[in-house]
Amino acid sequence: SRYAGPEAVDGDAAGRLRYARAVETYHRLAPDTRAVLEGFAAGVNRYLELHPGVFPAGAAPEFDGYDVHARSIQAADVRGVRRFMERLERERGEETVGLSPAITVWTRLAGAVEDPHPD
Numbered sequence: 001s002r003y004a005g006p007e008a009v010d011g012d013a014a015g016r017l018r019y020a021r022a023v024e025t026y027h028r029l030a031p032d033t034r035a036v037l038e039g040f041a042a043g044v045n046r047y048l049e050l051h052p053g054v055f056p057a058g059a060a061p062e063f064d065g066y067d068v069h070a071r072s073i074q075a076a077d078v079r080g081v082r083r084f085m086e087r088l089e090r091e092r093g094e095e096t097v098g099l100s101p102a103i104t105v106w107t108r109l110a111g112a113v114e115d116p117h118p119d
Helices: 006-028 031-050 065-072 078-092 101-112
Strands: none
Touching: 006 065, 031 065
16 A cells, blocks of 8 residues: 555555465475475566566565465455445444544454564
Protein backbone atom coordinates (compact mmCIF):
# COMPACT_ATOMS: atom_id res chain seq x y z
CA SER A 1 0.00 0.00 0.00
CA ARG A 2 3.05 2.26 0.22
CA TYR A 3 2.95 2.73 -3.56
CA ALA A 4 -0.65 1.83 -4.45
CA GLY A 5 -2.41 3.69 -1.63
CA PRO A 6 -4.89 2.69 1.08
CA GLU A 7 -7.00 0.58 -1.26
CA ALA A 8 -4.11 -1.90 -1.41
CA VAL A 9 -4.02 -2.54 2.37
CA ASP A 10 -6.10 -5.73 2.16
CA GLY A 11 -3.86 -7.14 -0.54
CA ASP A 12 -0.75 -6.21 1.44
CA ALA A 13 -2.10 -7.95 4.53
CA ALA A 14 -2.91 -11.08 2.54
CA GLY A 15 0.53 -10.98 0.92
CA ARG A 16 2.26 -10.76 4.29
CA LEU A 17 0.31 -13.77 5.54
CA ARG A 18 1.17 -15.75 2.39
CA TYR A 19 4.85 -14.80 2.71
CA ALA A 20 4.94 -15.86 6.37
CA ARG A 21 3.35 -19.17 5.39
CA ALA A 22 5.87 -19.59 2.56
CA VAL A 23 8.81 -19.10 4.93
CA GLU A 24 7.23 -21.52 7.40
CA THR A 25 6.70 -24.28 4.80
CA TYR A 26 9.60 -23.77 2.38
CA HIS A 27 11.76 -26.47 3.98
CA ARG A 28 9.00 -29.02 3.30
CA LEU A 29 9.28 -28.61 -0.46
CA ALA A 30 11.26 -31.15 -2.45
CA PRO A 31 14.81 -30.01 -3.29
CA ASP A 32 13.96 -30.00 -7.01
CA THR A 33 10.94 -27.78 -6.35
CA ARG A 34 13.04 -25.34 -4.31
CA ALA A 35 15.60 -25.27 -7.12
CA VAL A 36 12.88 -24.36 -9.65
CA LEU A 37 11.53 -21.60 -7.38
CA GLU A 38 15.02 -20.19 -6.77
CA GLY A 39 15.83 -20.37 -10.48
CA PHE A 40 12.64 -18.50 -11.32
CA ALA A 41 13.49 -15.84 -8.72
CA ALA A 42 16.97 -15.51 -10.23
CA GLY A 43 15.36 -14.99 -13.64
CA VAL A 44 13.07 -12.27 -12.26
CA ASN A 45 16.06 -10.56 -10.64
CA ARG A 46 17.98 -10.70 -13.92
CA TYR A 47 15.02 -9.19 -15.77
CA LEU A 48 14.87 -6.37 -13.23
CA GLU A 49 18.60 -5.83 -13.61
CA LEU A 50 18.21 -5.51 -17.38
CA HIS A 51 15.08 -3.30 -17.09
CA PRO A 52 15.77 -0.92 -14.20
CA GLY A 53 12.79 1.33 -14.98
CA VAL A 54 10.20 -1.34 -14.10
CA PHE A 55 10.09 -0.21 -10.45
CA PRO A 56 10.57 3.27 -8.96
CA ALA A 57 14.16 4.03 -7.92
CA GLY A 58 15.02 2.22 -4.70
CA ALA A 59 11.87 0.11 -4.78
CA ALA A 60 13.00 -2.82 -6.92
CA PRO A 61 12.81 -5.94 -4.76
CA GLU A 62 15.37 -8.71 -4.67
CA PHE A 63 13.30 -11.87 -5.24
CA ASP A 64 14.09 -15.24 -3.71
CA GLY A 65 12.48 -18.66 -3.51
CA TYR A 66 10.26 -17.58 -0.62
CA ASP A 67 8.72 -14.83 -2.75
CA VAL A 68 7.93 -17.23 -5.59
CA HIS A 69 6.53 -19.84 -3.18
CA ALA A 70 4.35 -17.18 -1.52
CA ARG A 71 2.78 -16.37 -4.89
CA SER A 72 1.77 -20.03 -5.23
CA ILE A 73 -0.03 -20.16 -1.89
CA GLN A 74 -3.78 -19.86 -2.35
CA ALA A 75 -5.24 -16.75 -0.83
CA ALA A 76 -8.83 -16.21 0.15
CA ASP A 77 -10.90 -13.86 -1.96
CA VAL A 78 -10.63 -10.63 0.04
CA ARG A 79 -14.05 -9.33 -0.97
CA GLY A 80 -15.66 -12.69 -0.23
CA VAL A 81 -14.03 -12.82 3.19
CA ARG A 82 -15.11 -9.24 3.90
CA ARG A 83 -18.74 -10.04 2.95
CA PHE A 84 -18.64 -13.13 5.16
CA MET A 85 -17.22 -11.18 8.12
CA GLU A 86 -19.80 -8.40 7.69
CA ARG A 87 -22.64 -10.95 7.60
CA LEU A 88 -21.25 -12.71 10.67
CA GLU A 89 -20.94 -9.41 12.53
CA ARG A 90 -24.54 -8.47 11.61
CA GLU A 91 -25.78 -11.85 12.85
CA ARG A 92 -23.89 -11.37 16.12
CA GLY A 93 -25.14 -7.81 16.43
CA GLU A 94 -21.63 -6.35 16.40
CA GLU A 95 -21.25 -2.71 15.40
CA THR A 96 -18.87 -2.06 12.50
CA VAL A 97 -20.31 1.16 11.08
CA GLY A 98 -17.65 3.78 10.45
CA LEU A 99 -14.69 1.42 10.69
CA SER A 100 -12.23 1.52 7.86
CA PRO A 101 -11.79 -1.90 6.21
CA ALA A 102 -8.04 -1.35 6.60
CA ILE A 103 -8.43 -1.01 10.36
CA THR A 104 -10.37 -4.25 10.67
CA VAL A 105 -7.94 -6.14 8.42
CA TRP A 106 -4.86 -5.01 10.35
CA THR A 107 -6.59 -5.63 13.68
CA ARG A 108 -7.35 -9.19 12.64
CA LEU A 109 -3.87 -9.64 11.18
CA ALA A 110 -2.28 -8.45 14.42
CA GLY A 111 -4.19 -11.16 16.27
CA ALA A 112 -3.30 -13.83 13.72
CA VAL A 113 0.47 -13.48 13.69
CA GLU A 114 3.00 -12.64 16.35
CA ASP A 115 4.67 -9.81 14.41
CA PRO A 116 2.44 -8.45 11.61
CA HIS A 117 5.10 -5.93 10.59
CA PRO A 118 8.31 -7.95 10.09
CA ASP A 119 9.96 -5.15 8.14
